Amino acid sequence: xxxxxxxxxxxxxxxxxxxxxxxxxxxxxxxxxxxxxxxxxxxxxxxxxxxxxxxxxxxxxxxxxxxxxxxxxxxxxxxxxxxxxxxxxxxxxxxxxxxxxxxxxxxxxxxxx
Amino acid sequence: xxxxxxxxxxxxxxxxxxxxxxxxxxxxxxxxxxxxxxxxxxxxxxxxxxxxxxxxxxxxxxxxxxxxxxxxxxxxxxxxxxxxxxxxxxxxxxxxxxxxxxxxxxxxxxxxxxx
Numbered sequence: 001x002x003x004x005x006x007x008x009x010x011x012x013x014x015x016x017x018x019x020x021x022x023x024x025x026x027x028x029x030x031x032x033x034x035x036x037x038x039x040x041x042x043x044x045x046x047x048x049x050x051x052x053x054x055x056x057x058x059x060x061x062x063x064x065x066x067x068x069x070x071x072x073x074x075x076x077x078x079x080x081x082x083x084x085x086x087x088x089x090x091x092x093x094x095x096x097x098x099x100x101x102x103x104x105x106x107x108x109x110x111x112x113x
Numbered sequence: 114x115x116x117x118x119x120x121x122x123x124x125x126x127x128x129x130x131x132x133x134x135x136x137x138x139x140x141x142x143x144x145x146x147x148x149x150x151x152x153x154x155x156x157x158x159x160x161x162x163x164x165x166x167x168x169x170x171x172x173x174x175x176x177x178x179x180x181x182x183x184x185x186x187x188x189x190x191x192x193x194x195x196x197x198x199x200x201x202x203x204x205x206x207x208x209x210x211x212x213x214x215x216x217x218x219x220x221x222x223x224x225x226x227x228x
Contacts, residue, residue, distance in 0.1 A: 031214055042117075042204055042218035043158075050213050058215070090158065094214040099146030099165060102216060104158035 002026050006091050006105035013081040013112045021076040021108050023091030029103070031096035032074040033058075034066065036087040037107075043090060049074055050096065081112045115140045117207050119219035126195045127227050133180075134190045134222045136205030145209040147181065147188045148216065153201040161203070164188065192224075200226040 007022045025032065030051045035043040035058075045058030049068040063085060065077040074093075078085060088109050092102040116139045126132035138147070149161040164172045164181050171179050176193045192199055202223050206216040 033215065040221075042220045043216070044218075045215060048213065048215055088156065092158075096214055098144075098214075099163070099208060100214050101148065101160045101163055102158075102214065107156045109156075 004091055004093055004103050004105035006089075006108050008108060009106070010109045011111070013078075013110065015081060015083065015112060017081050018077070018079050019081070019110075021078070021089055021091070021110075023074045023076065023105060024072050025074075025091075025093040025103070026072065027093060027095075027103065028071060029093035029095055030071065031094045031100075032068065033092045033094075033102065034064070034074070034076045035090045035092065036060065036085075037090060038087050046076065046089075078110075083112050086110060086112045115142070115207055115209065115217050117205050117217050117219035119205055119222050121222045122220070123223045123225070125225040125227060126192070128195055128197060130195055131191060131193045132195055132224065134192075134203050134205075134224065136188045136190070136219055138186050138188065138205075138207050140186070140207065140209065142209040145207060147179075148206040148208075149177070149179070149190045150204045150206060150218075151199075151201045152204065152221075153198075158204075162190065195226050197226050197228060200224055 004025045033048040034046040047066040049055045091105045094100045145166045147164045151159045205219040
């Protein structure tokens with residue numbers, strides 16, 4: 001099993017550009033999440049999904065959008081990139097049962113200049 | 114709001130020695146879960162240990178164990194017989210019964226292991 005796969009691994013964007021970070025999981029997990037990690041900081045939740053067609057905002061959703069058309073995929077869209085969005089982005093999934101641990105992808109390092 | 118605090122930005126330990134990383138949390142929930150994740154320089158997030166709040170017994174995983182003090186809202190991680198491969202950023206995290214396994218993370222403790 002590949003687990004949680006994120007693409008790309010690295011990306012540089014210019015201010016105002018848009019892009020989509022891809023995330024797919026092959027564990028048939030219902031719950032998926034997007035976190036961002038700023039340098040020297042913990043992870044903060046951007047958006048999450050409890051199943052196909054259902055998404056909700058996390059702690060820091062501004063400037064991002066998500067969709068969940070299938071169980072496997074949970075892309076994160078950045079519109080009008082800003083320097084404040086320079087960060088490492090992690091996608092994760094979980095079985096969703098009480099206290100089930102998260103399985104993380106390897107992250108995407110995004111720089112906006 | 115639930116918050117997680119790691120008061121030690123950096124810690125160091127000699128190889129083969131024992132080190133304890135601190136974590137406190139704030140919650141009004143009665144049923145919740147606590148985790149320690151390890152992030153080595155590869156950036157990968159690796160689950161170290163998990164504790165269920167309703168269980169009195171402290172969780173252990175090989176050289177890793179926790180000291181869970183529910184009344185004090187404290188959840189420290191003890192690493193015994195430290196190895197060079199333990200060097201990483203360690204994050205304490207919390208999820209509650211109705212959170213859908215959403216995690217709230219602390220800001221991390223950078224652990225250095227000296228040979």
